[in-house]
Amino acid sequence: MTASFRTADEIGRTSVGPRPLPPLGVQRAATGLSTVDSKLSNGLQVIVVRQPAVPMVELRARIPFAGTDPMHAARAEVLASTLLSGTSRRDRIAVDTDLALVGGELDASVDPERLSIAGSALATGLDTLLDVLADALTGATYADDEVRREQERLAERIAMARSQPSVIARQALQKHRYGDHPAVREMPEAEDVARVTPEEVRALHQASMLPRGSVLVLVGDIDLDQAVAQLESALGGWTGAGQAVELPSLPAVSGGDLVFVPRAGAVQSQLRLTAEAIKRTDAQYPALQLANLAFGGFFSSRLVENIREDKGYTYHARSFLEFTPDGATLLVDTDCASDVTANTLLEIRYELARIVLSPPSETEVDTVRQYAIGQLLTATASQSGLASQLAALATQGLGVDWLVAHPVRLQEVTSAEIAEAALAFFAPERWTGVIVGDPAQLPRLNVLGGVVEQQ
Known part of the structure; x- marks a missing residue:
């Protein structure tokens, strides 16, 4: 018997025409979450959420970790890489083994704003997860050989990363937006990392790894009161004088010329445009x-x-909001072939003006509304997604209540309010940014105006 196969087009059709699509289901917000938001005796804010979908727990800790010393970024990077490499009670192997026995993991990273720790474990292994974390926070030794090993690895990785076009563009954008502000030092110089000493890392831990001003989020199959008691028992001994150091306020981004950053021999150009935006707490944010x-x-x-589907100038383009503790910015991010750089910039400017002069239609509004609500609900449906969302919100003083209520705010936004927001934030004169590319391949870029050479 010969098998018969139908194409996708045939499956989607009937004898009387295209098969109708089923209606979209109703998107439901994550309501009724059991949660506790309190402070431990050492001043650490803890947000605990019961979400028993699977027998796991997810942990996210955020410690403000800013510094103005030019070497701070290098020292902080080495510290984050060696925080879990050994303590007075456990060497690196013991740390990994104890976590593995409870299906757990912990990882640390750092940026100019804060040191972040992410972890997970079986719910039955929460005590072990917290004990390993507390051990690192209070007893990390930063052994000389571990620090040297990580320095070599970091220096090599940083040197490679700094040659990447996306990293060059990001650094140029940050420098253009914020000048010499500490926020610009998102990635240290490889030679600075090589100069860091174990003593400096230990001193940084002692001075800056502080619970007061920090936040820890715990989500999972847990009893709330018991989990808070476990947190107090494990982390109550993590103390320190003073408050964790927040990043100084960033200067507002003003519209103006784009800065052209030459990169000889580049076959692609990186376009990064930016404008000042608003915090999530602003009434106009939705x-x-x-x-x-x-x-x-x-x-x-x-x-x-426009620039991907119609013109074919790029494979990837996006605009997004980037948040800081006291503000936010809008960014447009795309790469294109060198010979269409001017064309791409022209179309970006056209779309900025078009959304101001021709705001989204009712159909567009319905589409983006459903997408925004669906994306939020999907992102918070898992324990890991919910934990990450809450940790990010906590840095802006927001919590579970804001998250639960946000789909309703999105649902209530009118087309007129969206048009007002487009006028307020997308007018072309509000934007600035950088273009990284090969000047020899961009002879028509100066025809557009508003682009100046890097000084």
Whole structure:
């Protein structure tokens, strides 16, 4: 018997025409979450959420970790890489073994704002997870050989990363936006990392690894009161004088010329545009979020349809909001072939003006509204997603209540409010940014105006 196969087009059709699509289901917010938000005796804020979907726990800790010393970024990077390499009670192997026995893991990273620790374990292994974390926070030894090993690895990785076009563009954008502000030092110099001493790392831990001003989020199959007691028992001994150091306020981003950063021999150009935005707590934020989605925030947005689908200038384009503790910015991010750099910039400027002069239609609004709500609900459906969302919100003083209520805010935004947000935030004169590329391949870029050479 010969098998018969139908194409996708045949499956989607009936004898009387295309098969109708089923209606979209109703998207439901994550309501009724059991949660506790309190402070331990050492001043650490803890947010504990019961979500018993699977017998696991997810942990996220955020410690403000800013510094103004030019060597701070290098020391902080080495510290984050060696925080879990050994303590007075456990060497690196013992740390890994104890976590593995409870299906757990812990990882540390750092940026100019804060040191972040992420981890997970079986719910039955929460005590072990917290004990390993507390051991690192209070007793990390930063052994000389571990520090030297990580320095070599980091220096090699940083040297490779700094040659990447995306990293060059990001560094140029940060320098253009914020000058000499500590936020610009997102990645240390390889030679600075090589100069860090174990003594400096230990001193940085002692001075800056502080519970007061920090936050820890715990989500999982847990009893709330018992989990808070476990946190107090494990972490109550983590103490220190003073408050964890927050990043100084960033200067506002002003619109103006784009800065051209030459990169000889580049076959692609990196375009990074930016404008000042608003915090999540601003009443206009939901409208801005939806306006941004319509402009360039997802695959079916105007910008993507124009420069990717219609013109074929790029494979990837997006616009998004980037948050800091006391503010936010909008960014447009795309790479294109050198010979269409001017064309791509022209179309980006066109779309910025178009969303101001021709705001999203009712159909566009319905699409981005459903996308925004669905994306949020999907992102918070898992324990890991919910923990990460809450940790990010906690740095802006927000918690579970804001997260639960946000789908309702998105649902209530009107087309007129989105049009107002587009006018307020997407007007072309509000934007600035950088272009990285090969000047020899961009002879027409200066025809557009508004682009100046890097000084």
